[in-house]
Structures are given as C-alpha cells and as structure tokens.
Amino acid sequence: MITLSVNGQQHSYDGDPSLPLLWFLRDEAGLPGTKYGCGEALCGACTVHLNGEAVRSCAVQVADAAGKNVVTIEGLDPHGNHPVQRAWRAVNVPQCGFCQAGQIMQAAALLATTPNPTDAQIHTAMAGNICRCGCYQRIESAIRTAATGV
C-alpha cells in the first residue's frame, strides 16, 4: 500500500507501484484536472508539483510520490486565484483549454523560483508544454503579467 498526500489530503493505492502518478490522480483519486497528452513526458499536459517542483506525472511512478506532497491544478489555490490563474484569465489565454492546467502548473513553478523571468527563461521553462491551439503569445504575456502582479 502506497500513501501519498495530494492537495493536502492523504491517499493510498493498493495496486502496482509502477503505475504512473498521472493515472492514479485521474482514475483512482478522482482528480481529472491533470490531463493526459502523451504519456512520455513530451507535452507537459500532466504537469503537477511534487514537493514543490514541476514534474510530468506521466513519468513519475506512484511509488516515487510515496510520502511526498503532490499538488495538482485543483489544489494550486483554494479559490482558484493563484496569481498565475488570475493572469491567465486577465489575458484570456485559453482556446480549447486542455493543456492549460499543465501550462499553469509549469508557470507557477517557474515563478516560484524565478519571480521575474527573462524571455529566454520563460521559453526554457515552458518549452516542454505543448499548446496545439497555439496560445503561446498569450501564455508568455500572462507569465509576465503574473510576475508583475495582476
């Protein structure tokens, strides 16, 4: 039995410990905000915070999260008002919206360590998160907005 904390709540899993964390979150813990996009850590749609660090939950085994704190988009802010979420809304970033949970989690992790990122730092941090609708110009703008305060 593996136990882990997700958004401050204790969860346990009695199955194969090599299960990707993504599927534990989505199908076992009932937290579908974290999205499946590729399963190979290529697109960033499944980004969550593991002990504060942005990780691809499709490439983290549930066993690797044992005893650690996982934060998903549902737990980023109790009222959905993290500065990155507010900035995303101020700039009207999303089109279809499917990748945005991963984008927001990645951006929040970036700003936690780099409060005023340069363009290059934004590109480096966000290059692992694909948006097929093509919201990149607004993602970049929203990150700057969040950095300077909404």
Next chain:
Amino acid sequence: MTHIEKNSLPLVENVSRRGLLKGVVASGSLIVATTYLPKRAMAAWATGAGLMPHGTVSDPHVFVAIAKDGTVTIVAHRSEMGTGSKTSLPMVVADEMGADWSRCRVVQAPGDEVKYGNQDTDGSRSLRHFVQPMRQCGAAARLMLEMAAAERWGVDVSSVEAVDHAVVHRDSGRRLGFGDLAEAAAALPTPAPDKIRLKDTNSFRYIGTGSVPIVDLFGITTGTATYGADIRLPGMKYAVIARPPVLGAKVKSFDGSAALKVPGVEKVVEVQGWDWPAKFQPVGGVAVIARNTGVAIKGRDALKITWTDSPHAVYNSDSYREMLLENARKPGKTVRNDGDIDGAMKAAAKTITAEYYIPQSAHAPMEPPAATAWVHDGMCEVWAPVQSPGGTHDDLMKTLGLPYDKVKVNVTLLGGAFGRKSKCDFVLEAALLSKTLNAPVRVQWTREDDIQHDFYHAVAVERIEAALDANNKVIGWRHRNAAPSLFSTFMPDPKMQQPLEYSMGQVDLPFAIENIRCEVCEAPAHSRIGWFRSVRNVPNTFATQSFVAELAHATGRDPKDMLLELIGAPRIVDPRKTTVDLWNYGDPFETYPIDTGRLRGVVELVAEKAGWGRDLPAGHGMGIAVQRSFLSYIATVVEVAVDGKGNISVPRVDTAVDCGFHVNPERITSQIEGAAIMGLGIAKHCEITYKNGVVQQSNFNDYQVVRIDEAPRVTNVYIVPAGWDTPSSGVGEPGTPPFAPALCNAIFAATGKRIRNLPIGDQLAI
C-alpha cells in the same frame, strides 16, 4: 422559453456554471431543412444552413430558459473546441434579448438535432449559419418578455422595451425584471417571424466589443472544466484498444494471457471492426479492460496479436510520392477549363513550372480521443468530445440498433479537435465495449493511437505551370494535383480529388488570367482520410501562393505587386460556368461570391500594417500570401529570420481578416494567433510517413509540433470592420492556409532558397 422553478445539478457538469435546463419544450420550432435557408423577414442574407441535416432552429422555447431569480440560461448547441462559439452564439442571444450577460449562464446541449438544428461543428460554420437564427431567437425572447410585461400593465407592447435584464414602460418608468416575467413569458407561443424585430446594431452591448471572456475560463484555469476523459461513473471500466497497424487488417488471432497477468487487468476482449471504407465505424482490435487507464496500457503492451493481411500494406511514403509526381506530370481529369490553355502554352514566350509536395499529417489535438459510454436496459448514453453530436447520435443508433430517444450524447468540452473529432469511431468503440461488458466503459486513446490511427490530412502533389507572354504577363495557368480523396472514407475510393476538395483553393482561383485549366490526377487512398483545419486549402494555397512569388522573382517584380496584378481589378469572379461542380462551402454563391475587391482589401491592409518593403536586418525576409477560404478573406505577411546555420525564427506575423459581420473580435484574434502557430507547424515539422502500410511516427518526439520557443514572437491581427449588411463567415479554419506560403516566400526573400517540399525540416541547414 422555459420557466425554471429551481436549478438542480446535471449528472455531468460540463456546463460553464452550474445549472440544468429542465423541461424545455420544442413547441413552435422554426425548423428549415429543405434547401438554402431563404431570407426571413428580418434576415439579412440567405445561407446554406438549410442544406445541413436538420437545418436551423431559432425558437426561444428551445434555447432560452429564465428562472424566477432572473437567471437566464442559454443553450449552446455547437461543440466548443477552442473557437469560442459556446460563448459567442449565446452572447448573441443575450445581447439581442436585452439580457445582462453577468446574469446569464450557458449550458451545452446534448446531441439532438431534431430539437436544436444542425450541430456539426466544422466547416467554420457556427457563426456563419447561426448568427441570424440566434439573433432571431434573442429577439423573439425579448418580444415575449415585452408582451408579458405589457399585458401585466395593460399597456400596448410598443410602449415597453427590454433593457438591461428588465422590461421598462417608457411613459411611466415602471419596470419588471426578467425573473418577474419569466413564467408569463414562457407561457406565450413563439411570436411569428414577421412580428419579431431585430435590434439596431448600434445598440449592441456585447456583440462586436470583444469584452466577454469565454464562459469556461474559470473552469479551465482551475482544472474543473470537463473534457472527454473526465467522466467517472460508478462501476466504470477503463479500456485501451490495440488497433490494426495497417488499414484494412483485422484480428486473425490473439493471446491475452500475458495481459491478464498484469495486476489490475480484468478482461481482454475483441472489438468489432468494419470493412473499409467504413465511414466512422471502428477499425476493430483487441481491448484491455482494467481498474485504471495506466494498468490497461500496461496490459495492452503484453498482448500478442496476429493481424490479417491488408492490400494497404503496399503504402510506402517514398514510392507513393514518386507516383504522385509522375501522375501530376500527365494530364488528369479536367475540372475547370477557361479559354485555351494548350494554345496559351504554345504561344508563350516563356513557361514556368513548379511542383510542390505537402505531406500527410495528423491533427494531434492535445486531448487524444476519449469517450465514456453506458449501454444498459435498451438505452445508450455517452459522454464525449465530439464535433458532430448529431452524427454521433445517428451512428450510435445504427450501430446499436436503438431508436432515437434511447440514445443520449452528452457533449463535453473538446480538448482541441481540428476536424478529428468530427469522426466518432472512438465513441462507437466505447459503446460497443459497454454493451459487451454490461458496464460503463471509458475508452482512452493513447497519443500513439492518435498519431497512428487518425483520419489524416491527405498528402498532395501540386504542379503549376504558367505561360507568360513577351511582356511577362501571365496568359495561362495550369494547376494539376494528385492527392487521395477524403471520400475514400465514405465510398469506394474515387482515387482523385472531388468537387468539395478541389473547390478549396484549386478551381476557385481568383486570378485575372484568360486561360486556366485545373486537373485532378490519380491518387489511391491507403489510410483513413479526413478533414484538417481548412482542409485542401492548405496544399492548394501553399502551391498557388508560393508560385505567385516564384513568378514575381522570375519576372523581376515585387511579390505583393505580382499578387495584386494577378488578382486584378475589384470584381466578382464566377468560375461556376467553367468548373465541374464548384462547391462554395455549402453556401449560396450569391451571398458569398468570390469578391476580388475584398481579396485585394486584405492584401493591401496587411501589406500596409506589416510595413511591406521596409528595411530589414540581415538574414531577415518578408513573404506574403492570401486566400479566400471558408468564405473569409485572409492575408498574412510573415517576417522570418534565418541564421548562419539555417535555423529559422519568426519575429513577426501580420494577418488581415475579412470575415464579414462578426461578434467576438477577441476570439477572432485568438484563432488567428493560433492559426499562425499551426501554420508554422505544417511548414516546419508535421509529417506522417508510412512503411509497408504502417505509420512511422508515434508521439511528439517524432511527430513534432510547434513549441513556445519557436513560436512567432508577435502575431498582429487586423479585422476588417463590417456591418450587418456583410454576411458573416467563420474564422476557425481560414487563418491556417496563408501562413506556410507566406513563410516560405519570406525564406526565399531572406536566403534565395525556394522551399517546395514540406515540411521544411533540415532543408535550410548549412
């Protein structure tokens, strides 16, 4: 219109804000499903909406419900895949009825075209076909509220007016909120069309302002918006399916014993497949059922399956490309013939020929196909991200043998679609499995499934020859293409482009050239072919707009001047007489003619805004391209920077859009920004190749799409202002086609290297 006593929660919360539309009746529906929708009393223009299954409905009893607290619930019947129509169309209703948007909520309709009218969310049709019915719907609702208030006060209806969520009596200043009037208004029959009057367009509060954010914005940014794979039902099983690697192959035999040993795997079952062509029916395969999706994927890896042979195992992209080139070098079937092309070629002082190659590609929406189905007690209910809720409903009825009212298609948000989710094979798979397992089932496609079993954007060779006279005037234009047809998905393979396809950028050529011939050449299909954002406009525009710049170079002219010269004077170009079955995107040519004045307009506007001809840094170049597609006119200028190693970047994109009367400029801008990025992906990366009938790509490592670090730095969008007298056309698709030729024209300007084969890949590497 319906009066709601109390809001209750729907089973699936795919609504923007909580709420359920209960007991909405469809009395007095205005359903037109016969021919072109004629101008109604208050309609400004005729459309082809009536040619679509179940036409349009504009009855407020269907689309609007008002609660006693004044909350107005408006139904969005088109699917939301990122274009914003789920917000824009209800906003039209709200504005027209005088509602306060902050007191409106939007609910997504299930698939029910008998009730709501056509729901096929593709072809950039949502605004084009429904802006008028939705204005009529809102105006009818407003009149019903006004009638209810006038009756309450005992005054004439002409003396009252609905404004800001209330009806006001002008003389006395008396006022009744929409909530107070809900019950009485809902009891009224739908007013006759000749009684309904549209608002003055100057009095819109939301339309045209761009001030209304999408209704799902909060849900999307908090992870609470519901997509296709986000449904969990009690007792639900999780499934993934191994599908035949070659189109047309079937399961010969399989051994699921190793899969069943994977902890958490519950069952291994075969999924029925249909003989090809099978429209949107599943290709069949073997499903692994498990306690969660991750376990099912692991189980699938352990399956041993032997597949039958398929005639499509001959498909190899390298040899296929050579065959297309060979076929396009020979005369094909003539589908447009103006003047005497052979005479023009003989009389030419010079001829110029170019061949372009545009590869097969996959849609790859960020949300791979996924659907949940529950077949039980002679009923089927599904939850799925489908562009075609009505078509999905029909296909479920046929596949399961159920009557209309025993099938329910709940439409979730679509995590991108681009045409892929017009095809409901993944929903049918879930339904078939649910029936077999007698339990709710969610089918998840992996990214590999998505890339290897798509309904693809077809490969194409485009060959254009021009005849020039001694003064370098273009006197002849012959455009041949060889590309497999999407109709091979529906019928025995016609082995060449059909009217719907060649009318997207080949025969609708808007150039002032006396002798034009368009031909389509043989190209058998070996994969499932569908439609991808702007469809054949992608290869056709890449060829025609690249070729214009090639002609400019060959004759020593500026590419923009050359383009305007070929377009010629402002006029209506009507190729119908010289074309075999010109398809005008399903809409009447009289409403949406080919207007070179508007085409010139966007070229001139974008050239001015982009600073065409301005001084550029070393290694930079500008390119221009234009296309009328999906009845909108869009021109793009790309500025490219090519470094010493041949790496390209895009510092700036400018795009001018003329899409007629429009309601949400903010979402038009976002569509065009996104189209630039998708266009860059088409140009730079996207390619699906085959070896012995098997797709060689599998995920975003080998099927690359554009990431943030290579995206255009700035995309500027200029929307041509238009009043109600200019028919609306859509913007979901037409932003895409001009980008790749504009980019490649810019690369030529920067480097002198002409790209004729996509993707660019490493062709520029030094």
